[in-house]
Amino acid sequence: MNPGSSLLATVIPLPVLLPLLGAGLTLVLARRPTLQRAVSVTVLSAVVVIAALLLVAAVQSGPIVITVGSWPVPLGITLVVDPLSALMLLTSMTVTLAVLVYAIGQGVYDRDEATPITIFHPTYLVLAAGVANAFLAGDLFNLYVGFEVLLMASYVLLTLGGSRSRVRAGVTYVVVNVVSSLIFLAGIALVYAAVGTLNLAQISVRMADVSPGTALTIHLVLLTAFGIKAAVFPLSAWLPDSYPTAAAPVTAVFAGLLTKVGVYSIIRMETLVFPDSDVTQTVLLVAAGLTMLVGALGAIAQADIKRVLSFTLVSHIGYMIFGIALATPLGVAGAVFYVVHHITVQATLFCVVGLIEGVGGSTSVTRLGGLARA
Amino acid sequence: MTSPIVLLGLVGVLYTAGVYLILERSLTRVLLGVLVLGNATNVLVVVAGGRAGEAPLVGRAPESAMSDALVQALVLTAIVITFGVTAFLLALIHRTWTLEREDDLAEDVEDRSLRRRLARGEQEDEEELDTTSCENVADTDPDEDDGRSTESGPDPAGDGHRAPAASATGAGGEDAR
Structure with a gap:
């Protein structure tokens, strides 16, 4: 490892640490909205720059690994930057920053019913930290912690203001995600019992010695957990139920990032830990096809733009899973390309709906007649 | 082992x-x-x-x-x-x-309006998607009634703070009946 990359290795934790630090700062600055906004934008801009640097370094000189606190591998926290995680990090942080600027510019969360503005920035930054942690995680448990951090933040963002509809949607969202996290944790327990480590690189080596039946069980448990988080068809009903009620910037970030963290985890599982598993590839192919169909059919029946977009989001998750399930380099490459594309487009679409809501006063197509003339 | x-x-x-x-x-x-x-x-x-x-x-x-x-x-x-x-x-x-004043999970308003709209053959009017009007018709919805009667019926006296909730839903259920 040359000196340049070891310097870069010390930068790896920053995409997680900076937003958390920023969250603390913005919480202290609760009474100073202008300063709060300045801190949030600065922190996320810095993270975007770091992510860009990491991507360049990862593409040029291969994966960069850092064990936090220099604890030996199975015990310590490992952060890994490879081209995939760096690409996801850069895309997601850019979208996070853009949506934050949109939120500040629109003041959408300001004029929303009784929404406490002060809590928006800290929670938003914690969400960014969780997403970054999930993308950089080099072991399963750290991935779980990243998920939990971003989920806790998303629970708060989804129920901002605590209005009737948001609390109702929040309950569904929280319970479904808690259950999926518990399934994930159970999967972690099974992995540890089977191979005695949680480091992804070590698991991928040792999983080859595990008997096929055990490996399949573990694989399916983990896929179920990530499938719920990514909203793959039989496990996707929670998404159109909960996303549309949140404020526009919040929905934009959720739609752009949260499901993609699940998709990213599935990519990692399929390519790294369980590379050739015919059974699950078939299962994933069928689930992906059904996700495309059911999502699109659901979208047709909706009258509310936010709900239409939520259903199409589910449908498009199907395309990503399909690419992964093909299990060819080109298939996975297509899936990764589409994930990046979809993060930006879906976030933009929800931001536009926020603008429509601002101009037209509603997101129901039945009430938006004559919007073009307005 | x-x-x-x-x-x-x-x-x-x-x-x-x-x-x-x-x-x-x-x-x-x-x-x-x-x-x-x-x-x-x-x-x-x-x-x-x-x-x-x-x-x-x-x-x-x-x-x-x-x-x-x-x-x-x-x-x-x-x-x-x-x-x-x-x-x-x-x-x-x-x-x-x-x-x-109750801790039951209510039905999804949007789903309900969608179902009623389909039953009526897409003849949708303005109040259809309105939350408050849907709340009013909710009590006559057969599915909703089922959910409530099963819930408010066999409630054990175990948890004390649920008692007001049970009575509140009980009142709502009587309205429906």
């Missing part, structure tokens, strides 16, 4: 109870279900660490006799996370209580 059958049995029982509780309509029971499921998973993680041994402190016992410290660290983290989620769910339940 002997497998810890008793602990695995406990995990099974806890999962069963947790799944049963989480499928209830009452949010307090859902919360209890989440807690039980969380504990079941924690026990499973501990079992994954192998047999119990000496306390994992260097110098107290030979390394081979120690129990696995890593799973204990993992479970501690998981317990803290479950704790945070529980606190948040409690806040949500409290909020539901102040808004609705």
Whole structure:
């Protein structure tokens, strides 16, 4: 490892640490909205720059690994930057920053019913930290912690203001995600019992010695957990139920990032830990096809733009899973390309709906007649 | 190696109870279900660490006799996370209580309006998507009524703070009947 990359290795934790630090700062600055906004934008801009640097370094000189606190591998926290995680990090942080600027510019969360503005920035930054942690995680448990951090933040963002509809949607969202996290944790327990480590690189080596039946069980448990988080068809009903009620910037970030963290985890599982598993590839192919169909059919029946977009989001998750399930380099490459594309487009679409809501006063197509003339 | 059958049995029982509780309509029971499921998973993680041994402190016992410290660290983290989620769910339940005076999970307003719209052959009018008007017609909805009568009926006197909720839903149910 040359000196340049070891310097870069010390930068790896920053995409997680900076937003958390920023969250603390913005919480202290609760009474100073202008300063709060300045801190949030600065922190996320810095993270975007770091992510860009990491991507360049990862593409040029291969994966960069850092064990936090220099604890030996199975015990310590490992952060890994490879081209995939760096690409996801850069895309997601850019979208996070853009949506934050949109939120500040629109003041959408300001004029929303009784929404406490002060809590928006800290929670938003914690969400960014969780997403970054999930993308950089080099072991399963750290991935779980990243998920939990971003989920806790998303629970708060989804129920901002605590209005009737948001609390109702929040309950569904929280319970479904808690259950999926518990399934994930159970999967972690099974992995540890089977191979005695949680480091992804070590698991991928040792999983080859595990008997096929055990490996399949573990694989399916983990896929179920990530499938719920990514909203793959039989496990996707929670998404159109909960996303549309949140404020526009919040929905934009959720739609752009949260499901993609699940998709990213599935990519990692399929390519790294369980590379050739015919059974699950078939299962994933069928689930992906059904996700495309059911999502699109659901979208047709909706009258509310936010709900239409939520259903199409589910449908498009199907395309990503399909690419992964093909299990060819080109298939996975297509899936990764589409994930990046979809993060930006879906976030933009929800931001536009926020603008429509601002101009037209509603997101129901039945009430938006004559919007073009307005 | 002997497998810890008793602990695995406990995990099974806890999962069963947790799944049963989480499928209830009452949010307090859902919360209890989440807690039980969380504990079941924690026990499973501990079992994954192998047999119990000496306390994992260097110098107290030979390394081979120690129990696995890593799973204990993992479970501690998981317990803290479950704790945070529980606190948040409690806040949500409290909020539901102040808004609705009941802790049942209501039906999805949007779904209901969609269903009625389809039944009417797409003849949709302006109030159709309005939350408040949907609330009023909700009591005559057969599905809704079913859900309520099963819930408010066999409520044990066990949890005291649910009593007002039961009476409130009971009143609503009588209106419907």
